[in-house]
Amino acid sequence: MFRRATTLLRQPLMGATSRRFSTDLPAAPVEDSTFVEAWKKVSPNVEAPKTPLAYMKPRPATPTSLPSKLTVNFVLPYASELSAKEVDMVIVPATTGQMGVLPGHVATIAELKPGVLSVHEGNDVTKYFISSGFAFIHANSVADIIAVEAVPVDRIDANLVQKGLQEFTQKLNSATTDLEKAEAQIGVDVHSALNSALTG
Amino acid sequence: MASAGGAAPFWRAAGMTYITYTNICANLVRNCLKEPFKAEAMSREKVHFSLSKWVDGKPEKPTIRSEGSEH
Numbered sequence: 001m002f003r004r005a006t007t008l009l010r011q012p013l014m015g016a017t018s019r020r021f022s023t024d025l026p027a028a029p030v031e032d033s034t035f036v037e038a039w040k041k042v043s044p045n046v047e048a049p050k051t052p053l054a055y056m057k058p059r060p061a062t063p064t065s066l067p068s069k070l071t072v073n074f075v076l077p078y079a080s081e082l083s084a085k086e087v088d089m090v091i092v093p094a095t096t097g098q099m100g101v102l103p104g105h106v107a108t109i110a111e112l113k114p115g116v117l118s119v120h121e122g123n124d125v126t127k128y129f130i131s132s133g134f135a136f137i138h139a140n141s142v143a144d145i146i147a148v149e150a151v152p153v154d155r156i157d158a159n160l161v162q163k164g165l166q167e168f169t170q171k172l173n174s175a176t177t178d179l180e181k182a183e184a185q186i187g188v189d190v191h192s193a194l195n196s197a198l199t200g
Numbered sequence: 201m202a203s204a205g206g207a208a209p210f211w212r213a214a215g216m217t218y219i220t221y222t223n224i225c226a227n228l229v230r231n232c233l234k235e236p237f238k239a240e241a242m243s244r245e246k247v248h249f250s251l252s253k254w255v256d257g258k259p260e261k262p263t264i265r266s267e268g269s270e271h
Contacts (some may be wrong), residue, residue: 078244095209114225131225149226149241151233160232182214186221190228 062140066104072119074128074145081128081150082119089120090143092135093193099135107139114193116153116200117145127153129197131190153197161198165191 031054039048060071072090074082091100093115099108112133119126133147168187175181211221230241252262 114229129229131229132222148222149229149244151229151237155234155237156232157234157238164228164232178214179216182211182216183224185210186224187228190225191232194229194232 060140060142067141068103069141070101070103070105071142072145073142074117074119074147074150076147076150085119085121087119087121090145091116091118091120092145093117093130094135101135101137101143103141105137105141105143108135108137110135110137112145112147114190116193116197117147117150127197129153129156129194156194156198158198161191161194165195 032051035051036048039046069086069088070090072082072085072087073080074085089100089102091098092110093099093112094110095113096110098115099110101108112130112135114132115130117128117130119128128150129152130145130147131149133145135146136144138144164187168184168191172181172184172188175184209221212218227245230238230245233241246266248264248266250262250264252259254260
C-alpha cells in the first residue's frame with residue numbers, strides 16, 4: 001500500500017501542473033468535436049455522421065470530491081458476476097496481500113493471487129474465492145476485477161481441498177524439474193488459499 | 201507486482217507463462233468444488249480446437265485436440 005510513497009517523496013510538490021490529480025479528468029466526450037466542425041465547414045447542410053465515439057458509453061467523470069460509493073465490475077470469462085454494482089468497499093487478494101479498496105482509492109493495477117474477494121455493501125459481505133486474475137482501480141472509483149474462476153466460498157468442498165493439499169505437498173517433495181516444482185508449488189499455494197478461505 | 205525490480209514470480213522463472221499459470225489455478229479450484237457445481241464447472245474446462253501446421257504456404261493435415269484439462 002505504501003509502495004508509491006518513495007516515488008512521491010522524490011517528486012517536489014510543485015503544484016497542480018506537475019502532478020495529475022484525479023480532479024483533472026472530465027467525463028469522456030460523447031462526440032468528436034473536431035470532426036463535427038470540419039464536416040460542417042465542408043457541407044453545412046448535411047448532418048455529420050456519428051463516429052464510433054458517439055456510440056460508446058462515456059467514461060464517468062472523475063468527481064472533484066470523494067464519491068460515496070465504489071462501482072464494481074466483477075467479470076469472469078463465462079459470466080458477469082457484478083456489473084456496475086455500487087458498494088462501500090471491496091477487499092481483493094492482491095499478490096502483495098489483502099488490499100482494501102474504498103471509494104476515492106488511488107488508481108491501481110493489482111495482480112491477484114488465489115484468495116478471497118469480499119464485497120462489502122452496508123452490512124452485507126459477499127465472499128468469492130478467486131483463482132487468480134487482475135484488479136484495475138480507476139481514478140473515478142470504478143473497480144474492474146477480472147478472474148478466470150470465482151466461486152462463492154460455500155461451494156468449496158473441504159475434503160477435496162485437504163486431499164489436494166496433501167497430494168501437492170507430496171509432489172513438491174518429489175519434484176525434479178523446475179517445471180514440476182513450479183506446478184507443485186502452484187498446487188500447494190492454491191490449496192492452502194482454499195483452506196484458509198474455508199476456515200477464515 | 202514485484203517491488204524488487206527484476207524478481208520474477210516462481211512460475212515465470214520456471215518458464216511458465218501467465219496464461220498457463222492462471223489456467224492451472226482455475227483447474228485446481230474447479231476440482232475442489234462441491235458436487236452439482238463441479239459438474240457444471242467441468243464443462244468449462246473442455247477445450248476443443250483443430251491445429252494445422254503450414255509448410256510452403258499450404259496447410260498440412262490438421263490435428264484435432266479435444267482435451268478435458270490443461271494437460
